[in-house]
Amino acid sequence: MREALERWCDPALVERVKAIERTYTEYELDQTHRVQLTPRTERRQPRSGDWKIDRDDSSWLAAWRDLERDLRRRIELGEIHLFGVQMKPERRMQAEPIPG
DSSP: OHHHHHHHSOHHHHHHHHHHHTTSOHHHHHTTTSOOOSOGGGSOOOOTTGGGOOOOOHHHHHHHHHHHHHHHHHHHTTSSOOEEOOOSSSOOOSOEEOOO
16 A cells, blocks of 8 residues: 555655654554554654643644645546455455456
């Protein structure tokens, strides 16, 4: 997913998410359960007082919403075509377009 976002989405939106991710520690981003666009080595190192800080995630969430909106728009406009293998209701083995 990371590669798809970087390849097909607006580079400014991708970079905005990455810039905010760099202000988070590895542990903080791991707790979000989202795709991480930056390598672990680029993230902020934890400090002893981190546990005292109540982090405001609103700018990070807004950046992700904009990036996801861009991805959806590109899929809806037919700029990106997703393919996958159907697992349910019956399993198929050949990749086929994923319906909208």
